[in-house]
Amino acid sequence: MNYLNLSASEIKTEKEALLKQYENYKGMGLSLNMARGKPAPEQLNLSQPLLDSLKSTDSYISADGTDCRNYGGFDGIIECKGLFADILETSPENVFVGGNSSLNMMFDTISCFMTASIYEDTLPWHDVKERKFLCPVPGYDRHFGVTGYFGFEMIPVPMKADGPDMDVVEKLVSEDESIKGIWCVPKYSNPTGITYSDEVVKRFAALKPAAKDFRIMWDNAYAIHDVTDTPDKLLSIIDECKKTGNEDLPILFCSTSKITFSGAGVAALAASPLNMKVLKKRLTFATIGYDKLNMLRHARFFKNFDGVKAHMEKHKAILAPKFKTVLDKLSTELADANIAEWTNPNGGYFVSVNVYKGTAKRVVELCKEAGVVLTGAGATFPNCDDPENRNIRIAPSFPGVDELSLAMDIFCVCAKLAALEVLE
Amino acid sequence: MNYLNLSASEIKTEKEALLKQYENYKGMGLSLNMARGKPAPEQLNLSQPLLDSLKSTDSYISADGTDCRNYGGFDGIIECKGLFADILETSPENVFVGGNSSLNMMFDTISCFMTASIYEDTLPWHDVKERKFLCPVPGYDRHFGVTGYFGFEMIPVPMKADGPDMDVVEKLVSEDESIKGIWCVPKYSNPTGITYSDEVVKRFAALKPAAKDFRIMWDNAYAIHDVTDTPDKLLSIIDECKKTGNEDLPILFCSTSKITFSGAGVAALAASPLNMKVLKKRLTFATIGYDKLNMLRHARFFKNFDGVKAHMEKHKAILAPKFKTVLDKLSTELADANIAEWTNPNGGYFVSVNVYKGTAKRVVELCKEAGVVLTGAGATFPNCDDPENRNIRIAPSFPGVDELSLAMDIFCVCAKLAALEVLE
Numbered sequence: 001m002n003y004l005n006l007s008a009s010e011i012k013t014e015k016e017a018l019l020k021q022y023e024n025y026k027g028m029g030l031s032l033n034m035a036r037g038k039p040a041p042e043q044l045n046l047s048q049p050l051l052d053s054l055k056s057t058d059s060y061i062s063a064d065g066t067d068c069r070n071y072g073g074f075d076g077i078i079e080c081k082g083l084f085a086d087i088l089e090t091s092p093e094n095v096f097v098g099g100n101s102s103l104n105m106m107f108d109t110i111s112c113f114m115t116a117s118i119y120e121d122t123l124p125w126h127d128v129k130e131r132k133f134l135c136p137v138p139g140y141d142r143h144f145g146v147t148g149y150f151g152f153e154m155i156p157v158p159m160k161a162d163g164p165d166m167d168v169v170e171k172l173v174s175e176d177e178s179i180k181g182i183w184c185v186p187k188y189s190n191p192t193g194i195t196y197s198d199e200v201v202k203r204f205a206a207l208k209p210a211a212k213d214f215r216i217m218w219d220n221a222y223a224i225h226d227v228t229d230t231p232d233k234l235l236s237i238i239d240e241c242k243k244t245g246n247e248d249l250p251i252l253f254c255s256t257s258k259i260t261f262s263g264a265g266v267a268a269l270a271a272s273p274l275n276m277k278v279l280k281k282r283l284t285f286a287t288i289g290y291d292k293l294n295m296l297r298h299a300r301f302f303k304n305f306d307g308v309k310a311h312m313e314k315h316k317a318i319l320a321p322k323f324k325t326v327l328d329k330l331s332t333e334l335a336d337a338n339i340a341e342w343t344n345p346n347g348g349y350f351v352s353v354n355v356y357k358g359t360a361k362r363v364v365e366l367c368k369e370a371g372v373v374l375t376g377a378g379a380t381f382p383n384c385d386d387p388e389n390r391n392i393r394i395a396p397s398f399p400g401v402d403e404l405s406l407a408m409d410i411f412c413v414c415a416k417l418a419a420l421e422v423l424e
Numbered sequence: 425m426n427y428l429n430l431s432a433s434e435i436k437t438e439k440e441a442l443l444k445q446y447e448n449y450k451g452m453g454l455s456l457n458m459a460r461g462k463p464a465p466e467q468l469n470l471s472q473p474l475l476d477s478l479k480s481t482d483s484y485i486s487a488d489g490t491d492c493r494n495y496g497g498f499d500g501i502i503e504c505k506g507l508f509a510d511i512l513e514t515s516p517e518n519v520f521v522g523g524n525s526s527l528n529m530m531f532d533t534i535s536c537f538m539t540a541s542i543y544e545d546t547l548p549w550h551d552v553k554e555r556k557f558l559c560p561v562p563g564y565d566r567h568f569g570v571t572g573y574f575g576f577e578m579i580p581v582p583m584k585a586d587g588p589d590m591d592v593v594e595k596l597v598s599e600d601e602s603i604k605g606i607w608c609v610p611k612y613s614n615p616t617g618i619t620y621s622d623e624v625v626k627r628f629a630a631l632k633p634a635a636k637d638f639r640i641m642w643d644n645a646y647a648i649h650d651v652t653d654t655p656d657k658l659l660s661i662i663d664e665c666k667k668t669g670n671e672d673l674p675i676l677f678c679s680t681s682k683i684t685f686s687g688a689g690v691a692a693l694a695a696s697p698l699n700m701k702v703l704k705k706r707l708t709f710a711t712i713g714y715d716k717l718n719m720l721r722h723a724r725f726f727k728n729f730d731g732v733k734a735h736m737e738k739h740k741a742i743l744a745p746k747f748k749t750v751l752d753k754l755s756t757e758l759a760d761a762n763i764a765e766w767t768n769p770n771g772g773y774f775v776s777v778n779v780y781k782g783t784a785k786r787v788v789e790l791c792k793e794a795g796v797v798l799t800g801a802g803a804t805f806p807n808c809d810d811p812e813n814r815n816i817r818i819a820p821s822f823p824g825v826d827e828l829s830l831a832m833d834i835f836c837v838c839a840k841l842a843a844l845e846v847l848e
Contacts, residue, residue, distance in 0.1 A: 051480040
């Protein structure tokens with residue numbers, strides 16, 4: 001039933017039927033959550049042996065002879081540098097291993113550039129009064145939170161099926177010296193799940209920004225997080241930037257938050273020698289070193305990159321049916337109605353749904369009243385400002401399949417109801 | 425033999441005898457290190473059971489029901505808030521539990537105030553061009569490193585036997601609005617080992633700084649780190665500041681780096697509601713939360729504050745003979761010569777020695793040539809500038825007693841040699 005072709009009376013009948021279903025759901029007193037990209041307990045259980053990978057009787061000495069219990073080892077143990085280099089497709093010497101959060105490393109990176117010049121003849125960004133940052137939309141709310149906190153004007157850039165609209169990016173960065181960077185989740189993007197095409201990566205590597213200190217925040221959070229057997233392949237931005245002589249453009253981030261434990265994983269960044277010099281100058285005063293015992297625990301648990309990949313297969317086995325549930329429900333319940341669009345990601349943690357124009361907030365509200373919590377409407381846009389009020393991020397990972405199925409039924413009813421409220 | 429009363433020929437004879445000893449030590453090809461306040465392996469061994477306190481079969485749920493493996497728990501688990509509240513003598517609601525490093529939390533605190541105003545009508549410190557920070561000397565080199573990195577002019581304040589010279593502190597902060605804070609290690613101070621007297625703490629609490637956003641960085645790193653059976657007692661700065669209505673003045677820091685594992689402990693800060701609001705506004709964008717599994721590991725290992733105190737008795741048993749060795753050697757070898765002064769701390773990690781005026785660098789150099797590494801001369805002063813070139817920080821914790829004894833023999837010979845070079 002294509003909602004766009006319904007007569008007034010057909011709308012009335014359909015709405016009444018939906019309202020009946022909706023009231024029925026409300027009566028169930030549910031409490032379901034599809035708000036955040038949190039791994040489910042079964043996923044965390046996969047890493048339970050990690051808790052035994054460094055017992056009191058095991059050696060606490062890393063491969064290079066460091067006592068991981070004591071001070072030292074500023075930039076991380078060599079085992080973890082190797083693992084993260086494999087994940088980020090670079091060399092261990094470009095890697096700095098940090099604490100439990102890549103978000104924290106991204107925040108610190110921006111914080112560093114706020115008060116320290118990247119080049120002798122550029123200003124700390126705090127001193128650039130009209131500082132701006134590019135934000136592909138829809139995107140990751142916590143990225144926008146960081147640049148929002150530091151007072152950047154955030155310029156939305158449309159996301160296409162193969163990445164940010166590079167015509168827009170190229171034009172903006174070549175013209176405006178106060179644009180200091182761009183947020184990217186290049187693989188299984190948050191929330192659309194798309195992966196940047198080779199052409200997009202090449203165009204990023206070939207950027208000629210007006211600002212010498214323009215930086216690409218390349219958050220490769222889902223580098224190895226497939227949910228289908230037809231995974232996407234991302235071109236290496238580091239390799240491409242070497243070809244163009246732009247190796248200082250990108251700074252790469254990743255973590256094991258969605259590999260082992262979200263709250264107790266290990267994070268890392270990779271950067272060119274110049275960027276690393278600026279960052280390490282700060283870090284050398286900021287810490288004596290991050291938690292090396294947790295690094296060692298991870299290295300022992302995985303043994304090598306093959307161990308990481310084998311582990312990710314287990315995550316896939318848990319996540320794949322959840323993504324299928326979401327996509328099947330959307331397809332069954334919303335395709336005919338012609339009021340919504342969504343993506344079919346091969347990995348990552350989200351499905352991005354564009355509901356009927358102008359109804360995202362209403363859908364989230366209706367869902368909430370029926371006990372289904374979604375990410376706030378607009379959260380995927382800087383300052384929560386979704387100009388078309390359309391985008392909703394669905395996070396299928398945390399609930400069980402049955403819960404998810406029910407939550408999606410409710411979501412679809414709410415999406416249809418909200419659309420009809422506008423169409424009537 | 426009082427060196428100050430020696431005749432030229434007596435000096436010559438004494439110097440020749442010392443040189444003979446010195447060359448003898450050099451010939452031994454030693455490699456001894458008294459440079460940093462690193463716990464010894466035997467101290468780290470005390471916490472080895474911590475590695476088993478959270479096994480794969482144990483509950484990973486904290487007292488308030490949080491799955492410590494997953495995201496969430498922004499300001500730390502309730503168990504650790506309680507432990508740190510006990511250590512810092514405050515209430516759990518004033519505590520924020522962080523990562524593995526209190527230095528990192530101090531750095532982040534200064535970093536926060538660099539770009540964020542503490543009050544609506546005060547400037548971010550980055551915008552205060554002539555910003556200054558008070559640095560009691562001798563003090564902790566890494567403190568000075570933080571404010572040095574952020575471009576503060578660092579003003580040395582003399583340390584007395586009961587804390588910083590408060591006449592100087594009061595005068596400076598009341599006159600100069602660009603003085604934004606002071607570094608304090610109030611108990612078993614780094615490096616002198618003294619504890620601030622009640623009067624000094626009360627005078628800190630009663631400060632009337634010209635800068636509304638002046639802050640006391642109260643690094644209580646050695647709060648429970650006694651090395652004798654006559655421990656010092658520090659007045660609570662939080663209680664005193666409540667009495668004076670100055671509760672926003674201090675921010676307190678501590679960690680388990682010298683309780684459990686230096687590289688993999690847990691750190692915390694305590695702050696007034698206003699300071700906490702400013703800091704949390706930043707932290708909420710900087711992280712989803714720190715490593716809760718490590719917090720849980722610590723909480724399970726100690727059970728309660730009594731467990732922490734019992735554990736510290738074991739550290740004391742290891743450290744006490746080392747401090748005794750250092751102090752005995754200084755007393756036996758240097759007291760009569762009348763060329764040096766030192767402190768007799770009841771706790772902490774250091775013995776501060778003032779060698780003969782103008783000879784600290786030479787002593788460190790002589791020691792190094794004989795295979796004994798000391799903290800660089802001057803390190804205890806901002807910008808490594810010890811105007812009298814006298815102060816040397818001795819860190820007795822890492823070497824074994826035999827090594828330490830030998831290293832101290834060498835140190836004393838070097839101190840005497842360097843003094844005679846000047847006296848002759």
